[in-house]
Amino acid sequence: MLDAEPISGGTWQGYTLGTIGAVLIVWLALLGVRKRRYRANLGYLEGWTSAHIYLGVLVLILSLMHSALQLGSINIHTLTFWFMLAVVLSGFFGLYVYFHLPIRRSNNLGDGYPERWAEELHELDQRIVDKTELLSGQIVGEILSALQGTVLGGSKWDQLFARDRSKYFVDSSVHWQKNVDQHEMIVRLSEALPLAERAGIDAGVLAEVFEFFGQRQQLLRRMRKEIQFKALLKIWLYIHIPLTFALLLALATHIFVIFYYW
Amino acid sequence: MKLFVESPWIEGATEVISSAEGSRGGRALIDLPNDVLPGSSFRLRVSFVKADALKVKCISGKIVHQGTQSTTVTVAVGESFFVEGYAFALSYLNGEQDLLMSVQPGPAVSVSQNSIADVSKTGVSITFWSWCVALLVVVAGFVTPLFSTVDATVAGPYADNAPAWLPGAESWSPGPLHEAHITAGLEGECTACHAEAFEVIEDRECLVCHGQVNEHVEITPVNQPHFIGQACADCHLDHVEPSVLVNKDPMMCLECHGDDLSWAPDAARITSGFLEGHPPFKVSLWRYQQTAQGSGTWRVEKETMTKDQLLVESSNLTFPHDIHLSSKRMLELNDGQSLECVDCHSIDPGNGAVAPIVMETHCEQCHSLQYDVENTEVSVPHGPVRPVVAELQAQATRKDWGQQRLSRSAWLDKELAHQFGDSGCGLCHTVNDNKSAVIEERWSIQPVHLSDDWFVDARFNHAAHMNIPGINSESNSCRGCHAADQSSQSADVLMPEKMVCESCHNAERGNSAEACIGCHDFHAKFGTPVAEYRLPPGKLKFPEPVAEERH
Numbered sequence: 023m024l025d026a027e028p029i030s031g032g033t034w035q036g037y038t039l040g041t042i043g044a045v046l047i048v049w050l051a052l053l054g055v056r057k058r059r060y061r062a063n064l065g066y067l068e069g070w071t072s073a074h075i076y077l078g079v080l081v082l083i084l085s086l087m088h089s090a091l092q093l094g095s096i097n098i099h100t101l102t103f104w105f106m107l108a109v110v111l112s113g114f115f116g117l118y119v120y121f122h123l124p125i126r127r128s129n130n131l132g133d134g135y136p137e138r139w140a141e142e143l144h145e146l147d148q149r150i151v152d153k154t155e156l157l158s159g160q161i162v163g164e165i166l167s168a169l170q171g172t173v174l175g176g177s178k179w180d181q182l183f184a185r186d187r188s189k190y191f192v193d194s195s196v197h198w199q200k201n202v203d204q205h206e207m208i209v210r211l212s213e214a215l216p217l218a219e220r221a222g223i224d225a226g227v228l229a230e231v232f233e234f235f236g237q238r239q240q241l242l243r244r245m246r247k248e249i250q251f252k253a254l255l256k257i258w259l260y261i262h263i264p265l266t267f268a269l270l271l272a273l274a275t276h277i278f279v280i281f282y283y284w
Numbered sequence: 285m286k287l288f289v290e291s292p293w294i295e296g297a298t299e300v301i302s303s304a305e306g307s308r309g310g311r312a313l314i315d316l317p318n319d320v321l322p323g324s325s326f327r328l329r330v331s332f333v334k335a336d337a338l339k340v341k342c343i344s345g346k347i348v349h350q351g352t353q354s355t356t357v358t359v360a361v362g363e364s365f366f367v368e369g370y371a372f373a374l375s376y377l378n379g380e381q382d383l384l385m386s387v388q389p390g391p392a393v394s395v396s397q398n399s400i401a402d403v404s405k406t407g408v409s410i411t412f413w414s415w416c417v418a419l420l421v422v423v424a425g426f427v428t429p430l431f432s433t434v435d436a437t438v439a440g441p442y443a444d445n446a447p448a449w450l451p452g453a454e455s456w457s458p459g460p461l462h463e464a465h466i467t468a469g470l471e472g473e474c475t476a477c478h479a480e481a482f483e484v485i486e487d488r489e490c491l492v493c494h495g496q497v498n499e500h501v502e503i504t505p506v507n508q509p510h511f512i513g514q515a516c517a518d519c520h521l522d523h524v525e526p527s528v529l530v531n532k533d534p535m536m537c538l539e540c541h542g543d544d545l546s547w548a549p550d551a552a553r554i555t556s557g558f559l560e561g562h563p564p565f566k567v568s569l570w571r572y573q574q575t576a577q578g579s580g581t582w583r584v585e586k587e588t589m590t591k592d593q594l595l596v597e598s599s600n601l602t603f604p605h606d607i608h609l610s611s612k613r614m615l616e617l618n619d620g621q622s623l624e625c626v627d628c629h630s631i632d633p634g635n636g637a638v639a640p641i642v643m644e645t646h647c648e649q650c651h652s653l654q655y656d657v658e659n660t661e662v663s664v665p666h667g668p669v670r671p672v673v674a675e676l677q678a679q680a681t682r683k684d685w686g687q688q689r690l691s692r693s694a695w696l697d698k699e700l701a702h703q704f705g706d707s708g709c710g711l712c713h714t715v716n717d718n719k720s721a722v723i724e725e726r727w728s729i730q731p732v733h734l735s736d737d738w739f740v741d742a743r744f745n746h747a748a749h750m751n752i753p754g755i756n757s758e759s760n761s762c763r764g765c766h767a768a769d770q771s772s773q774s775a776d777v778l779m780p781e782k783m784v785c786e787s788c789h790n791a792e793r794g795n796s797a798e799a800c801i802g803c804h805d806f807h808a809k810f811g812t813p814v815a816e817y818r819l820p821p822g823k824l825k826f827p828e829p830v831a832e833e834r835h
Contacts, residue, residue, distance in 0.1 A: 029524075030521060030524050031458075032521065090524075092458070092459055092524060092525040093525075094459070094460075094525045095457075095459055095460055095525070096455075097454075097455050097456060097457055097458060097459075098425050098426075098429070098455055098456055099456075099458045100458075101425065170370065170371075173399055174399035174401055175399045175400045175401035175402075176399070176400060176406075177400075177406050177407065178403050178406050178407055181400075181401065181402075181403055181406070182403070245401075249401045252401070252402070252403075253403045256403050256404060257403055259410055260403075260410055260413060263410050263414055264410060264413045264414040264416075264417045264418075265417065267414045267417060267418040267421075268417040268418060268420075268421045271418055271421040271422055271425070271426075272421050272425055275421070275425050275426045278426070279429075279456045281482055282433075282456075282481050282482060283456065283474060283478045283481075284478075284482060284483060284484045284485070
């Protein structure tokens with residue numbers, strides 16, 4: 023009889039929006055299942071992903087209307103909304119990186135093949151080691167320790183921020199020092215080069231080592247960037263996927279509670 | 285069984301662990317000597333797991349072993365692991381009797397081998413994290429609140445002993461209760477209103493407290509179909525934000541009182557609330573109807589008030605507002621001060637209603653009932669004619685006539701004529717004189733019936749309107765709406781027209797102009813009491829008609 027009910031999720035408009043939203047959320051979550059079923063023939067995966075994005079935005083709008091913006095307190099109902107928001111926003115981040123990173127990544131790759139980079143680095147290191155057999159003194163330990171102390175990747179944060187935790191061992195100070203971007207070692211070699219003859223070291227060999235370290239620096243930078251891009255392409259899933267499970271369970275509880283306390 | 289450590293910094297192999305032969309599970313723990321790895325910021329703690337495997341724990345550092353990173357690994361003979369760029373390889377020594385852990389510098393190790401370049405291989409996995417979050421939502425979002433709602437006999441000791449930090453049923457409340465409902469017995473007591481799980485709130489839960497209200501109308505067999513199925517909670521929604529229990533949307537009213545008036549063809553058609561389509565105000569006037577036998581009855585008649593047709597009431601009281609409010613006219617009687625409205629009309633601060641005028645309280649201070657200037661202690665009673673006549677007759681008997689100019693009967697005749705004349709009762713009342721010889725039956729006074737409420741179906745709080753600009757800017761707040769100082773006849777109805785209200789309640793004021801229930805009560809005074817209509821549950825006052833379609 024009375025249509026002008028107070029605005030809330032409990033009106034017929036609210037129930038309609040809520041039902042559509044809940045069905046959409048379940049369907050959107052099914053993308054994760056569809057992705058893993060390579061033999062599925064219900065539409066192309068590209069189509070599914072495209073629909074996933076547009077309908078994900080729609081869910082955000084629907085749930086805002088369904089909630090009538092009554093989000094002031096903390097309870098299972100508002101929590102469902104915040105989970106949904108976190109999932110959608112992390113999805114936006116994923117969309118952003120999928121749009122922009124492939125171009126930057128391909129610029130970084132250049133003509134190289136990242137699957138061969140590790141091998142190239144190892145060959146470069148091997149050449150440096152071969153050269154050290156022609157050298158002597160304190161500098162040898164430092165060069166070898168710089169090779170040993172080179173680190174790629176690391177923890178999630180190290181990978182995401184391309185943080186370099188490389189070190190080298192300085193005999194004179196008897197401890198490990200930072201060797202970020204191989205910079206310290208290259209500086210050390212540039213200092214040793216003019217004094218090589220006086221120290222009885224073959225300056226030509228040392229100059230070759232110096233050049234190899236320069237190549238090494240370039241290669242490591244590109245590898246570190248590649249690791250960073252790959253991490254960025256994955257990291258948002260650490261929010262998107264677990265909170266999708268949280269959202270589905272909170273949504274189920276939300277619907278249960280609405281009818282439990284009808 | 286011994287473990288030796290070999291490194292380029294130390295000559296020869298150093299024995300670090302010795303375990304008795306045959307005890308393959310020997311777990312003699314020692315710290316790896318710090319000088320084995322000069323300058324290193326980590327320490328390894330190693331122990332035998334088997335004769336050909338070691339458990340290695342890194343203190344303040346991470347071990348990279350077979351492509352994953354952790355603090356503790358089990359390393360078998362032939363395998364290697366990496367810590368901070370060092371490569372550790374485990375091999376047999378002295379045949380297969382002892383183990384040798386060699387710390388390898390140099391090219392044997394490639395950078396990619398001691399690096400972790402995949403986020404999914406560090407820290408917790410997405411799957412683990414998903415399980416944690418899911419479990420948290422199920423336990424804290426569903427299980428513990430559900431347990432706190434079920435009966436203590438089912439929930440067992442949990443219901444009483446649940447820690448306060450665990451979410452209870454309050455975490456299921458979609459919003460705060462309205463402050464009117466935050467009372468003992470309701471607050472935190474979900475089942476006070478939600479009596480049965482999975483059932484809509486029944487009216488009987490509301491009527492436990494709100495049993496005194498009335499239905500919208502008097503429910504009759506004719507109009508009942510319009511009201512069947514309307515539950516309290518259809519309009520009064522709690523747990524919403526902002527917390528509003530009474531819906532002020534005019535659409536609530538216009539749904540029935542708007543365009544579709546098939547249920548009442550003669551009723552006024554309200555198109556959009558107060559500003560458009562609201563009919564002119566109707567004033568409730570008391571009308572006295574004389575019967576053939578001479579007696580009469582008062583009944584209320586509602587008459588439309590328009591600017592052209594001024595309404596006249598018939599209370600039978602003579603009272604010129606203008607004289608009482610004029611300082612010139614009140615000069616002698618009231619020290620030059622005119623009366624103010626509030627000298628007679630008091631406003632109840634509770635409901636903002638104006639208290640009725642009572643002669644003894646409001647008039648008698650000036651309009652004294654004393655009649656004998658020589659005996660100011662005597663006065664006529666304010667009431668029926670006969671006690672007045674009796675009082676004057678009694679005074680004629682009581683008086684000492686020795687010293688008087690007049691005779692007793694002449695005084696009585698003069699006094700009766702005076703009291704029932706224009707300066708006595710007739711000052712305020714309409715006195716009929718039938719010239720009867722029987723003195724007790726000669727005069728009669730037309731009964732007075734003052735209106736307590738001119739707009740009986742509307743709610744108006746005088747106190748709430750006193751501070752509104754536009755009313756208060758007048759020299760006298762009351763006269764902003766009631767032109768009493770212009771009225772010389774008590775018959776004048778001094779109620780404002782609709783346009784007076786509209787001077788403030790206009791479109792600029794938005795909702796305050798539109799809300800019907802700002803003035804009208806939904807639960808009307810004349811409606812059937814809810815307790816009579818809705819209780820006992822399921823039993824309506826009239827049986828539900830089968831054929832008629834529900835509106």
